[in-house]
Amino acid sequence: MNIKDIAKISGVGISTVSRVLNNSGVVSDTTRARVLSVVKKYNYVPNSNARNLKKIQSNTIALMVKGISNPFFANMIKEVERQVHLRGCPLMIQQVEDGVDEVGAAMQLIKEKNLYGVIFMGGTYDHSEEEFRQLGVPFVLTTITTLKDVDPSAFSSVSIDDVQSAYKATSYLISLGHRHICFLARFPFRENTIGSRRLLGYKKALEEHGIEYDPALVEDCEYAPSFGFAAAKRLLNKNLGVTAMFAASDAIAIGAAKAVLSSGLSIPGDVSIVGFDGIEMAEYYHPSLDTVSQPGVEMAHVSVEILFDLIGGETANRHVVFESMLVKRGSSRKIN
Amino acid sequence: MNIKDIAKISGVGISTVSRVLNNSGVVSDTTRARVLSVVKKYNYVPNSNARNLKKIQSNTIALMVKGISNPFFANMIKEVERQVHLRGCPLMIQQVEDGVDEVGAAMQLIKEKNLYGVIFMGGTYDHSEEEFRQLGVPFVLTTITTLKDVDPSAFSSVSIDDVQSAYKATSYLISLGHRHICFLARFPFRENTIGSRRLLGYKKALEEHGIEYDPALVEDCEYAPSFGFAAAKRLLNKNLGVTAMFAASDAIAIGAAKAVLSSGLSIPGDVSIVGFDGIEMAEYYHPSLDTVSQPGVEMAHVSVEILFDLIGGETANRHVVFESMLVKRGSSRKIN
DNA sequence: GATGTGTATCGAAACGATTCGACGAGCCTA
DNA sequence: TAGGCTCGTCGAATCGTTTCGATACACATC
Incomplete structure (x- = not known):
């Protein structure tokens, strides 16, 4: 069933059918109605391949x-x-x-x-x-x-603004009195990735508050709970006196939180955690996770x-x- | 840049280019190489609209x-x-x-x-x-x-098998000694939805163990944490002595768990929870959620x-x- | 009655691919 | 040398649309 068939059945020319379907050009009301009824009756759908071919540009x-x-x-x-x-x-x-x-x-x-x-x-x-x-x-x-x-x-x-956002989260933790704040994100050893930009904000906040940057507090991990879990475990094992964690995604934060809780520590009693993104699951974690939410x-x-x-x-x-x-x-x- | 151009530049016919690109028919090695080099040089990509139009059937x-x-x-x-x-x-x-x-x-x-x-x-x-x-x-x-x-x-x-899977989860809770088990899922008042099939399994397990089915223990909720949270809250407020919850999705389970924990109850101390699906987040919830996992x-x-x-x-x-x-x-x- | 102006419609040419029948060159065979 | 076969190639027809120039009619204008 193609436009030719529809035209024949409707008793009009091909171009008239086309004009009806595209609402372009002039078509008398009676013709339009007749064509539309045939289109409906035969469940005709124009072939988008032909359409896009001719139009040079599809609307996809x-x-x-x-x-x-x-x-x-x-x-x-x-x-x-x-x-x-x-x-x-x-x-x-x-x-x-x-x-x-x-x-x-x-x-x-x-x-x-x-x-x-x-x-x-x-x-x-x-x-x-x-x-x-x-x-x-x-x-x-x-x-x-x-x-x-x-x-x-x-x-x-x-x-x-990733730098500013990470700065905001880190500053918040600092304002709560935290001095040993770790940071979890993915660092593909390149500048200007999401991870390295957020790291910049993290560093900036530390610096502004006179806290020395300690590379041992920064862990590389992918944006998924399992990686957050492993990274947080590694960190806790270092015994650096970490009291807060800032994760570059909520998924990481959820994994990290699990690591903290399953080590017998409490959140936020022993360790404070802030995530990033604002996904629904983070809100329903227990405790509800603080986060830097993106609209x-x-x-x-x-x-x-x-x-x-x-x-x-x-x-x-x-x-x-x-x-x-x-x-x-x-x-x-x-x-x- | 279309097949005609490529043909002209390569000094061959249109159909030869087509045969090269589709690996169909016979083409001499020298011709093939020449065409391919031109294709590469001009970064030519065949137009899929034209291709699918002619082929009647796309491979999409x-x-x-x-x-x-x-x-x-x-x-x-x-x-x-x-x-x-x-x-x-x-x-x-x-x-x-x-x-x-x-x-x-x-x-x-x-x-x-x-x-x-x-x-x-x-x-x-x-x-x-x-x-x-x-x-x-x-x-x-x-x-x-x-x-x-x-x-x-x-x-x-x-x-x-949704019936069997729900049966399995419910039986498990019963085997742990639970008698007041609630069930959370979406019920659009129709048979054979995912929710109603899992309800069937839930009922079957109850029946087999001589536990009477109590409609008050079943809550209607969408497959998202916020709905699970609200549904669990409603249930807890009914004071029916619920000791276990079976949720038709992990997302619901996570919301329900939050409701339980934020009511001051513990999991699994006061309430046991089993979810459904086997998503990664459920594993990293604290406590890790039991679930009926689908492969x-x-x-x-x-x-x-x-x-x-x-x-x-x-x-x-x-x-x-x-x-x-x-x-x-x-x-x-x-x-x- | 010749000309002009809309209005509603038509048909043919394109869009860029695939594919099939045809064809020429080369070679073998009788 | 004519005929038949194979190999590599070509060009035309085709797919189902859109669109543009043409047409046909009705009616008004001069």
């Missing part, structure tokens, strides 16, 4: 997300989808394996499918300005850090807005930096 | 998942993607909003994109045999229950296998029922 948006299983992204993905559908466009969610060249993959998709635009979500990108420029369609980087020094005018982004849903929303502004012809790239929020629940306390 | 697989944010699905999605890519096919992940007609949405996609096959993941489907049949491409239902009585020969599925990754793997068998011409539908596993950690104990 792609979401390239690094680590689709990251719970922090869950609500963001949902919001991106909601917003994109609201604008009448289909969304393709593409999970990007760790270690895959995500911009290259996007490039492939863009050429293959004549994409309308792309949102990149999560991770650290090691791409040059030139590579981004070559994409040829509007795109937005959401909660992403770029390793190479890319001119801000070459891309749009939505993020929080994920709004960030997703704004990402889509920026993308469609660019698609709509806006030429100026935008960089929206959201404010993170220190959420105090029950996992830290004042000491001394 | 769609994954329709209800609730992409469900942490239990996270690893399954990853595995589906891995397996599908391994077979050289692109995967389209499609989040299905609650309340959306997922089979209708799939139907639309299938017609639009000439899909190769579809995997449906999660939820309860209220579709008739006829509707499934109309899809016209191979499909597999993974961790899904169907409301209508659909002939098993009309679809393939991968699942666990999600294997289920995803087998789903893809079945799908490609069907695509490959296999005509017999298969129904693979996995064994769930009762994982005993630290959230239940013997009483009396």
Whole structure:
């Protein structure tokens, strides 16, 4: 069943059917009604391959997300989808394996499918300005850090200030009297990853309060509970008199909390903990975990807005930096 | 840059380029090498719209998942993607909003994109045999229950036995001496939803052990911590002498555990808790939550296998029922 | 009656691939 | 040397849309 059949059955020309389906050009009301009834009757759905082929540009948006299983992204993905559908466009969610060249993959998709635009979500990108420029369609980087020094005018982004956010959390712990605060995050030995930016904020807070930075208090671990657990165990075994832990994600914090509690220590009695992201599970941990919360849903929303502004012809790239929020629940306390 | 350009630059015909790219037909080695070098040099990627249009059938697989944010699905999605890519096919992940007609949405996609096959993941489907049949491409239902009585020969599925699994968990709690066991799940007042099937298992266990079923011990709640928390609170307020809780998901269990702990009760001292699914967070809760674990990754793997068998011409539908596993950690104990 | 102006519609050309029938060159065979 | 076969290649037709120029009619204008 194709447009030709529909045209024949309706007793009109092909182009008339096309105009009815696309609400373009003029069609008399009676013809429109007749065509629509036939379309409905035969459950006709236009073939998007043919449509996109002819239109050179499809209206499909792609979401390239690094680590689709990251719970922090869950609500963001949902919001991106909601917003994109609201604008009448289909969304393709593409999970990007760790270690895959995500911009290259996007490039492939863009050429293959004549994409309308792309949102990149999560991770650290090691791409040059030139590579981004070559994409040829509007795109937005959401909660992403770029390793190479890319001119801000070459891309749009939505993020929080990681340095400032980590600074905020660390300062909070210091203000509660903590002096031996450890920090758990992933450090791929490169500048400008999420982990190293948060480390910067951590260091800055220590320095401002005259506390010497002790590398032994910093543990490298992936963003998952099992790694947080192992890292915290290692730290506790060092017997450095740690009274507080700051984790670069709630998943890490949950694992670390488990390590603390299962060592017979209490939270926040013996050890205070602050996480990062603001996922729902952290709130329902016992005790409820303090965290630096990112406004994920709004960030997703704004990402889509920026993308469609660019698609709509806006030429100026935008960089929206959201404010993170220190959420105090029950996992830290004042000491001394 | 299209196939015509590549052909011209390489000094060969269009069809030769096509044959090189598809490894079909005969092409001399020298010609092949020449074409490939041109393709590489200009970074040419064939347009998939044109390709799929002509081929009538694309090689794209769609994954329709209800609730992409469900942490239990996270690893399954990853595995589906891995397996599908391994077979050289692109995967389209499609989040299905609650309340959306997922089979209708799939139907639309299938017609639009000439899909190769579809995997449906999660939820309860209220579709008739006829509707499934109309899809016209191979499909597999993974961790899904169907409301209508659909002939098993009309679809393939991968699942666990929900009745048996709930029976197992409840029996375990009973064997520990518990008599007032509550059950938390989502009941949309229909038979054959995940919630009502697990309720069946719960009832069966009670009955077999001569414990009377008390509807007051059963609470309706969505599959998220906040709902589990509220439901458990309601239950505790009823003062029914509950000593154990069985939750139909780990997310519910985590919320319920929070409610118990924040009421000043201890786990498993005062209340034992068993969850369902086997997500990582449940293990890192404190105390570690007992759960009925589903082998999600294997289920995803087998789903893809079945799908490609069907695509490959296999005509017999298969129904693979996995064994769930009762994982005993630290959230239940013997009483009396 | 010739011309102009809308309005509703049509058909043909494109979009970029695949594929099938055809064809030429080279070689073997009778 | 004619005929048949193989190998490598070509070009045209095709997939199902969109879109643009053309057309046909009705009606108003001069």
